[in-house]
Amino acid sequence: MRLTRYIVRRLLLLIPVLIGVSVLTFVLIRVLPGDPVLLIVPETATEADIQQARERFGLDRPLAAQYLAYLGDVLRGDLGRSITTNTPVAEQLTRRVPLTLELIVYAMGLALVIAVVGGIYAARRAGRPSDHTARVAALAGNSLPEFWLGLVLVLIFYQALGWAPPPAGRISPLFSVPPITGFITVDTLLQGDLPASFSALHHLMLPVLTLAIVITAPLLRSVRASALEVIDSDSYRCAESHGLKDRVLLFAYLFRLTLIRLPTLAALVFGNLLGGSVLVEYVFSWQGLGQWALRGLLLRDYPVIQAYVLVVATFYVLVFLIADLLQAALDPRVEV
Amino acid sequence: MTGADVLEISDLTVDIDGPNGTVRALDQVSLSVAAGEVFGLVGESGGGKSMLARSIVRQLPGRARVSGSVQVDGRDVFAMDAEALRQHRGAGAALCFQTPRSSLSPARTVGHQIVDRLRAHAGMDETEAWKAALALFQQVGIREPERRLGAFPHEMSGGQCQRVMIALALACGPRLLLADEPSTGLDVTLTRDILALIAAQAGKDRGVIVISHDLAAIAAICDRIGVLETGRLVEIGPTAQLLTRPTHPYTKRLVAAVPDINRVRAATGAPAGGGGPLLAVENADVVYRSRFGRQGHQALFDVSLSLRKGETLGIVGESGCGKSTLSRTIMGLIRPTRGRVMIDGIDLAGLGRSRLRHLRNRMQMVFQDPIDALNPRRSVAQIVADPLRLIRLGRAEQDRRIDAILTDVGLGPDYRKRRPHELSGGQAQRVGIARALVIDPALVVLDEPTSALDVTIQAQILELIRRLTARRDRGYLFVSHDLAIVRSICDRVMVLSEGRVVEEGPTDRLFEAPQDPYTRRLLAAVPSLSTVSERHAGNGG
Numbered sequence: 001m002r003l004t005r006y007i008v009r010r011l012l013l014l015i016p017v018l019i020g021v022s023v024l025t026f027v028l029i030r031v032l033p034g035d036p037v038l039l040i041v042p043e044t045a046t047e048a049d050i051q052q053a054r055e056r057f058g059l060d061r062p063l064a065a066q067y068l069a070y071l072g073d074v075l076r077g078d079l080g081r082s083i084t085t086n087t088p089v090a091e092q093l094t095r096r097v098p099l100t101l102e103l104i105v106y107a108m109g110l111a112l113v114i115a116v117v118g119g120i121y122a123a124r125r126a127g128r129p130s131d132h133t134a135r136v137a138a139l140a141g142n143s144l145p146e147f148w149l150g151l152v153l154v155l156i157f158y159q160a161l162g163w164a165p166p167p168a169g170r171i172s173p174l175f176s177v178p179p180i181t182g183f184i185t186v187d188t189l190l191q192g193d194l195p196a197s198f199s200a201l202h203h204l205m206l207p208v209l210t211l212a213i214v215i216t217a218p219l220l221r222s223v224r225a226s227a228l229e230v231i232d233s234d235s236y237r238c239a240e241s242h243g244l245k246d247r248v249l250l251f252a253y254l255f256r257l258t259l260i261r262l263p264t265l266a267a268l269v270f271g272n273l274l275g276g277s278v279l280v281e282y283v284f285s286w287q288g289l290g291q292w293a294l295r296g297l298l299l300r301d302y303p304v305i306q307a308y309v310l311v312v313a314t315f316y317v318l319v320f321l322i323a324d325l326l327q328a329a330l331d332p333r334v335e336v
Numbered sequence: 337m338t339g340a341d342v343l344e345i346s347d348l349t350v351d352i353d354g355p356n357g358t359v360r361a362l363d364q365v366s367l368s369v370a371a372g373e374v375f376g377l378v379g380e381s382g383g384g385k386s387m388l389a390r391s392i393v394r395q396l397p398g399r400a401r402v403s404g405s406v407q408v409d410g411r412d413v414f415a416m417d418a419e420a421l422r423q424h425r426g427a428g429a430a431l432c433f434q435t436p437r438s439s440l441s442p443a444r445t446v447g448h449q450i451v452d453r454l455r456a457h458a459g460m461d462e463t464e465a466w467k468a469a470l471a472l473f474q475q476v477g478i479r480e481p482e483r484r485l486g487a488f489p490h491e492m493s494g495g496q497c498q499r500v501m502i503a504l505a506l507a508c509g510p511r512l513l514l515a516d517e518p519s520t521g522l523d524v525t526l527t528r529d530i531l532a533l534i535a536a537q538a539g540k541d542r543g544v545i546v547i548s549h550d551l552a553a554i555a556a557i558c559d560r561i562g563v564l565e566t567g568r569l570v571e572i573g574p575t576a577q578l579l580t581r582p583t584h585p586y587t588k589r590l591v592a593a594v595p596d597i598n599r600v601r602a603a604t605g606a607p608a609g610g611g612g613p614l615l616a617v618e619n620a621d622v623v624y625r626s627r628f629g630r631q632g633h634q635a636l637f638d639v640s641l642s643l644r645k646g647e648t649l650g651i652v653g654e655s656g657c658g659k660s661t662l663s664r665t666i667m668g669l670i671r672p673t674r675g676r677v678m679i680d681g682i683d684l685a686g687l688g689r690s691r692l693r694h695l696r697n698r699m700q701m702v703f704q705d706p707i708d709a710l711n712p713r714r715s716v717a718q719i720v721a722d723p724l725r726l727i728r729l730g731r732a733e734q735d736r737r738i739d740a741i742l743t744d745v746g747l748g749p750d751y752r753k754r755r756p757h758e759l760s761g762g763q764a765q766r767v768g769i770a771r772a773l774v775i776d777p778a779l780v781v782l783d784e785p786t787s788a789l790d791v792t793i794q795a796q797i798l799e800l801i802r803r804l805t806a807r808r809d810r811g812y813l814f815v816s817h818d819l820a821i822v823r824s825i826c827d828r829v830m831v832l833s834e835g836r837v838v839e840e841g842p843t844d845r846l847f848e849a850p851q852d853p854y855t856r857r858l859l860a861a862v863p864s865l866s867t868v869s870e871r872h873a874g875n876g877g
Binding site (some may be wrong): 233234236237238239240241242243244245246248252253256260271284330331332333 | 393395422423425426427430433434435439440441442443444448449452453454455457488490501504505507508640795847
């Protein structure tokens with residue numbers, strides 16, 4: 001009951017957040033140099049043609065009027081049409097959000113597993129060679145530019161070894177998967193098409209690995225630091241001095257306490273990933289949200305940028321809500 | 337009755353390699369503890385008490401080098417392989433950690449923590465272990481044991497956490513129970529109960545070691561006592577003998593430094609109550625409001641007191657009785673919900689921020705934890721100069737005042753440039769006192785000024801406070817849970833219980849003829865070396 005109230009209260013927070021960011025983006029993109037209308041009219045267009053195009057998109061009206069009209073449309077669920085491609089923005093979003101989400105959820109999951117296992121392993125052997133190896137490896141992964149790392153992985157695993165599929169698309173063209181949820185690994189399973197499912201996972205392999213390698217380092221460092229802190233605490237030392245079995249010590253006295261500090265950092269990393277996956281999307285021709293938004297930004301495609309910002313803001317609020325709930329579940333001292 | 341030896345330590349030496357060279361933490365320590373015996377280990381911080389306990393469970397820092405031997409039940413602790421060591425930890429010797437609240441695992445219910453130990457050592461299955469855990473909780477005197485099994489450490493009081501800690505150690509079924517400073521942070525009545533509980537665990541198959549800096553507290557329960565000074569066991573013997581005929585100079589100092597409640601305050605020069613009224617608290621209530629409009633917690637009920645210039649008023653009571661709330665209310669840090677606080681006849685409630693700030697040069701406070709109360713990045717001179725910012729002084733005059741006050745508290749101008757981490761606990765508290773006095777306040781609130789200090793240091797600081805209060809030039813409010821200290825310093829005493837004043841009166845009257853049953857109980861719980869040594873002597877020592 002209290003939990004539901006808490007969640008509702010946090011979700012209500014979305015309203016001021018979304019209004020704030022939408023006003024901000026609305027004004028900022030219009031102040032930026034560059035005019036989308038000039039990019040879409042033919043070179044031979046006269047001043048009158050350009051004015052006509054402006055009117056068509058409502059760009060001739062005062063800023064406040066434009067914003068109110070936009071807000072009205074959004075509340076009715078109409079996110080507008082792309083100025084450059086004339087496709088409905090909402091349709092693009094429903095197609096592309098699951099694409100990118102699928103990519104980053106798997107990457108985040110993989111990174112978390114590596115970071116938690118590696119971080120605790122390193123902390124238990126602090127100062128020994130294996131500890132240094134784990135930390136240096138994570139740091140090296142963090143220092144590589146992700147597009148370069150993606151290309152190297154493609155060269156090795158596709159070109160040289162032939163273990164990975166070509167870096168184009170999410171599934172082998174031999175399969176056709178009608179979208180249900182938009183998450184291809186889920187859809188193939190729902191349709192019971194195991195070979196297609198395998199193919200989808202196969203295509204996810206390299207982009208997920210690339211992203212995971214890049215984001216593992218900060219997570220691993222944080223896990224290692226908090227595991228070290230737990231190992232050095234009186235509560236752990238007390239459990240150890242009472243002769244508990246290794247497994248009990250590890251899971252009941254170290255693991256959970258170590259994880260308590262993780263959700264906040266993980267939420268931050270995960271939130272960044274939604275926009276940060278764009279380079280990897282380009283390398284693997286993923287056609288995801290990031291690629292679409294970047295193109296929209298370069299062409300000053302106002303409706304696209306505005307919709308993208310709303311999606312990212314919502315995503316952050318939800319991710320941090322989940323992180324806070326996880327934290328409260330892990331730590332009995334935290335009350336929601 | 338005592339039986340076979342469960343612990344045999346011979347020539348134990350522990351060296352710790354550090355950045356500033358090697359420190360000898362323990363130096364050729366030899367001792368033995370028999371089943372059925374309660375052995376006390378006393379000494380001041382840094383004496384090696386905890387290191388000795390850690391050696392017995394072989395949980396030493398990585399850079400420690402050990403020679404000599406520790407045998408529990410005839411088996412050499414430092415020769416054990418990993419599995420033998422795991423079994424030894426707990427079943428051989430189990431340690432009750434100091435500060436139990438932070439030594440219990442925070443995210444696991446105390447019931448699970450007990451069950452973990454029972455399963456590791458007694459080989460019980462889940463159901464048996466929960467039954468045994470319940471029995472243990474009853475044994476150590478935890479109220480509502482069934483409900484408490486499902487509680488987390490942060491939901492329990494300090495005394496309850498200490499009982500849980502004892503239950504955890506007992507769950508391992510140890511041959512030797514080690515209790516490290518079991519009375520830290522507990523008030524007199526709780527300390528007595530906890531120590532009695534620990535002493536009761538000595539039995540046919542079990543010896544007990546109690547480690548403490550507080551000789552008076554543990555003397556009542558120990559058969560023998562060993563005294564550690566900087567890693568060396570300087571004296572060891574039956575309790576009565578050690579208390580009445582200490583041979584080593586350090587033991588003599590320790591015994592002499594124990595504040596004795598039967599020692600009456602020396603007559604002081606000027607008569608008490610000569611000055612005008614300085615502080616008056618009238619019918620103050622303090623209610624802490626909780627967030628979200630839930631029922632608040634009332635910490636003070638209708639408290640009134642008055643203090644005249646030249647007088648020292650003691651405020652005593654157990655933890656949670658409202659002592660700290662009262663001193664903060666007097667300092668103007670908390671506004672009373674009802675009633676008023678008057679300094680020099682001025683009502684604090686009527687003052688704005690800046691007037692209140694200016695009134696601060698009339699009142700100053702000395703805090704409980706001396707090191708924590710000093711900003712670690714500032715030098716002693718800067719710290720002491722802080723209150724002087726309230727009254728603009730010339731550079732030369734300011735320096736003169738700082739030097740004078742540092743000399744007055746027994747430090748001297750040489751300490752000006754030191755930083756808090758370069759000070760011992762006693763020196764830091766002297767700086768705290770200097771900071772409070774430098775502005776020449778009319779009222780000084782001393783909030784447990786010696787409870788974080790070792791006994792011999794405590795005695796020195798008390799001597800300083802005694803010297804200051806004897807000058808009769810200001811009013812002192814002395815907040816403490818230690819009745820013996822209060823008796824030796826204060827003119828009048830006020831006893832607080834659960835936010836209410838239960839008794840108030842001149843010190844000698846209150847100690848000799850307490851009226852309120854609560855005061856009587858409090859007084860009865862105070863350990864006193866003179867009574868302890870009489871009792872041990874009576875038992876044939």
